[in-house]
Amino acid sequence: MRAEIIAVGTELLMGQIANTNAQFLSKGLADLGIGVYFHTVVGDNAGRIKESLALAKSRADLIICTGGLGPTQDDITKDVLAEVLGRPLVIHQPSMDKMTELFAKRNMPMVESNARQALMLEGSDPLANETGLAVGVALTVDGTRYVLLPGPPSEMKPMFELQVKPWLEANVEGLEALHSTMLKFAGIGESSLEHQLIDLIDAQTDPTIAPYAKEGEVAIRLTTRAGSAQEAARKLKPLEDEIRRRLGGFIYAAEDISLEEFLLRELASRGQTLAVAESCTGGQLSDLLTAVPGSSNAFAGGVISYTNQVKHRVLGIPLNELEGEGAPGAVSAETAIRMAEAVRTLCGADYGLSVTGVAGPSESEGKPVGLVYVGIAGGGEAAAVELQAWGNRSTIKLRASKSALYQLWERLKS
The missing domain is CATH 3.90.950.20 (CinA-like)
Structure with a gap:
């Protein structure tokens, strides 16, 4: 499965905030065995969001959008997708009830525009938002899966863990999760380490070898796709054993710690x-x-x-x-x-x-x-x-x- 992440928000393009959502989602999808092939950032503009969705549909089976689900006039992600798919927006009553109750408890009037956060595409699966008000959306149309999530990481992250992961596992067949082992090295540079493992790196298929470096430390991540942790351990062990045989004196940990x-x-x-x-x-x-x-x-x-x-x-x-x-x-x-x-x-x-x-x-x-x-x-x-x-x-x-x-x-x- 090929996935694309579309981050919606002019503030991202202006550099006012960093697109940390894409990093989080890419890792989460990889853990499920879903490869992310493209990251897109687009402003709060209906025409350009449509173009981004059309391009993503031409090259991805799963499209996840973050941002643009709020109550203001520039929060238009649901509106644009509804128009693209030809589906009306309807009220998700549990989300509306939650919102109404919250404003009543605070003794505050609920501005009419807040109701936009309870909208969902007709026929879609609602994704409950436990830490915010905007309901998420998940649906499959003509073989393409769409997921809409709010932009704030405090809302998006728990929704992905609690709502999106189970939805994907239930709606995508044949997922093989990625399993990784991290080896941490000290006292050896990245180029020297790579030189001593170059034959393994050149020949890699599954498992894969990915070196990472920062000041004073080098890491290697060994990764494989497997249906269980036991199967993954069996596949990773021969490669890890060979790396330890060559460079064991420089390995200080088999986990991602400094x-x-x-x-x-x-x-x-x-x-x-x-x-x-x-x-x-x-x-x-x-x-x-x-x-x-x-x-x-x-x-x-x-x-x-x-x-x-x-x-x-x-x-x-x-x-x-x-x-x-x-x-x-x-x-x-x-x-x-x-x-x-x-x-x-x-x-x-x-x-x-x-x-x-x-x-x-x-x-x-x-x-x-x-x-x-x-x-x-x-x-x-x-x-x-x-x-x-x-x-x-x-x-x-x-x-x-x-x-x-x-x-x-x-x-x-x-």
């Missing part, structure tokens, strides 16, 4: 804690960690030791190691180790993690932009790793933070 969430979960399961000392990252590493709900179970605290004075006064690093001729300097392996050891002791944590470097835009201590040292203490002898990050200031800070997390994972594995 490296920081995984590390905090792992530390908490061991009853251990982490403290961080940051210089060039300026608190970004701590922010990544504390953005994870429940991080207090494993994250003890941190120090942003941005200047040499704070490194000396708070972390106790001798000034003659930070400054002066022959000193290692603030950007050095020696300082990174001292920072990690000091913050671990200061916070009473099992592990201390530190970052010091040059985020740019200019050199520091005669050292190049992007030079970073990550220190780690606990779980063995304290050590530091030298990195050469690239990019602008914000990119270097993020890559340094992610690299520090990777070094912690390496230490935990050992």
